[in-house]
Amino acid sequence: MHDDDLDPEHGRPLSQQLADRLEARILSGELAPHRPVPSETQLAQAYPVSRDTIRRAVRELRARGLVYTVQGKGSYVTPPEDRPQA
């Protein structure tokens, strides 16, 4: 197994594990403010999980205030100054 694969046996839901990975990429600056997060299709290919799982992960990131989503366009990284709380 590669280091960047998710672990179905981990106990923690795949969508949560994926949200954690993406959060790390955001906090590290790899995914910069106002820059788009990879599309659901791209993410589903990168990690390989279903789109359903991708959408759960992105929903979680929205709940954490790390991204915002625009239908027909994509999801974008919320700038730190716009993040509620934290």
Add this chain to the structure above:
Amino acid sequence: MHDDDLDPEHGRPLSQQLADRLEARILSGELAPHRPVPSETQLAQAYPVSRDTIRRAVRELRARGLVYTVQGKGSYVTPPEDRPQA
């Protein structure tokens, strides 16, 4: 009672009896390696017992190394060469 019905009066737990039946179907080759075991719903209709009992039986088969399970997909017959010897 039909010959292929399980026997609640047997003393041995229904789930164990069912596990034995399924093990026989696996060892006979009726359920081939990497092929899916019937879904919990199908099994619950074939034998008629609750899903809970089905799940106990499948858990037993996992413990015996005869099947592996993938959440959201199903359970599959472990090829003989991959079965940890008992």
Add this chain to the structure above:
DNA sequence: TTTCATTTGTCCGTATGTATT
């Protein structure tokens, strides 16, 4: 204007995981 590709939104069906009663 229409057409098209891309992306997210929604709904459906099926299956397993976990918990409660």
Add this chain to the structure above:
DNA sequence: AAATACATACGGACAAATGAA
């Protein structure tokens, strides 16, 4: 052991929004 409910996951289909050709 049974019955129920809800969460998580996979797969497919179609709708809605966006933007470009």
